[in-house]
Amino acid sequence: MLRNPELRTKPLGIQQKNIVVTCNYVARERGISKLSYIKDAEKKCPDIVLVNGEDLTHYREMSYKITNFLLKYTPKVERLGFDENFLDVSDMVRTRLNDPSTKEEVKGHIYGQGQKDDADSCTCGCHARLTVGTQIAADIRSALQEELGISCCAGIAWNKLLSKLVAGTHKPNQQTVLFPEHTFELMLSLEAVRAIPGIGHSTAKRLASLGIQTISQLQEVDQSVLTGEFGNSMAQTMKLLSCGSDQSPVVTTGQAQSISDEDSFRKCQDVEDVKNRIGGLLDNLLKRLEEDGRLPGIIRLTLRKLDKEGQWSKRESRQCRVPSHVFALGNNKTIAWYCVLSNNKTIQMKMK
DNA sequence: TGGGGTCCT
DNA sequence: AGGACCC
Numbered sequence: 001m002l003r004n005p006e007l008r009t010k011p012l013g014i015q016q017k018n019i020v021v022t023c024n025y026v027a028r029e030r031g032i033s034k035l036s037y038i039k040d041a042e043k044k045c046p047d048i049v050l051v052n053g054e055d056l057t058h059y060r061e062m063s064y065k066i067t068n069f070l071l072k073y074t075p076k077v078e079r080l081g082f083d084e085n086f087l088d089v090s091d092m093v094r095t096r097l098n099d100p101s102t103k104e105e106v107k108g109h110i111y112g113q114g115q116k117d118d119a120d121s122c123t124c125g126c127h128a129r130l131t132v133g134t135q136i137a138a139d140i141r142s143a144l145q146e147e148l149g150i151s152c153c154a155g156i157a158w159n160k161l162l163s164k165l166v167a168g169t170h171k172p173n174q175q176t177v178l179f180p181e182h183t184f185e186l187m188l189s190l191e192a193v194r195a196i197p198g199i200g201h202s203t204a205k206r207l208a209s210l211g212i213q214t215i216s217q218l219q220e221v222d223q224s225v226l227t228g229e230f231g232n233s234m235a236q237t238m239k240l241l242s243c244g245s246d247q248s249p250v251v252t253t254g255q256a257q258s259i260s261d262e263d264s265f266r267k268c269q270d271v272e273d274v275k276n277r278i279g280g281l282l283d284n285l286l287k288r289l290e291e292d293g294r295l296p297g298i299i300r301l302t303l304r305k306l307d308k309e310g311q312w313s314k315r316e317s318r319q320c321r322v323p324s325h326v327f328a329l330g331n332n333k334t335i336a337w338y339c340v341l342s343n344n345k346t347i348q349m350k351m352k
Numbered sequence: 353t354g355g356g357g358t359c360c361t
Numbered sequence: 362a363g364g365a366c367c368c
Contacts, residue, residue: 355368356367356368357366357368358365358367359364359365359366359367360363360364360365360366361362361363361364361365
């Protein structure tokens, strides 16, 4: 929509292969959901505009523009995917609170307000700090809109878990603050344990096998039951998460730990085809590598196979260290196969 | 389901 | 090398 503002008012979906991976809010009002099949989306909304988003270059660039913009406010910026950032603004809050011109006005929504009367029992000053947090968020969001044309949501709380959860409570382009009295309310509004960031597919299944499906069940279960299934460390963090407690600090993301390029290799029959496609992926990688300026220490090839029923199986990977002279020679295609051949391993690719 | 990423075991 | 998690 940034590159083509006319799309702003139309139902827009971003397409990768057969799937609408994400869409704008106009499309969502028409019943389109993320990760739906193109066919279903077109049935619900025949006039949906589809833009191919298989090449992530533009999104990646914008993503880093935004992160770099946020880094002007504080060095404590942690990226999560291409479109989320955590900011630890504790230091900014402190300096603003020392400024006599700072007011007590809350910007944006207050979570849970109106459902209970707010007896402000806090004596630690957290209400004042969170209030300043809402002002910082509002400032940053409007600067983002002005300078980069980006709208976004924000959640203001005292840890990453809660800020993320509360950010989702008022949805397009709004911000919400969580005051401590409403923490339990927010956690219990989630219902399923799966809704806790950090509890994924597999953990949710294992919890279900213990008879635990809701957050309140997780809050109330005996610690030893969890420890038996997950071990001490995971059991403890899950217990804490269920109560809205998150000890993890905001960790500055910095430069990428890895760069990768993928393709699903649909309709790829012969060896020649495979070589060409991998060669293409490699060309893109080398281009990005050059922009990055660093040299890789390891190269890895990952693949997924289709079995006879056409189902995806697990990923398999082979990796090896790359001596820098390989890059000094600059021979593209040599590098492509370097890791495979250097281990003298053959990877069978069976594509449908 | 897709094309990315992170960290832990 | 694989598994879990995130978007």
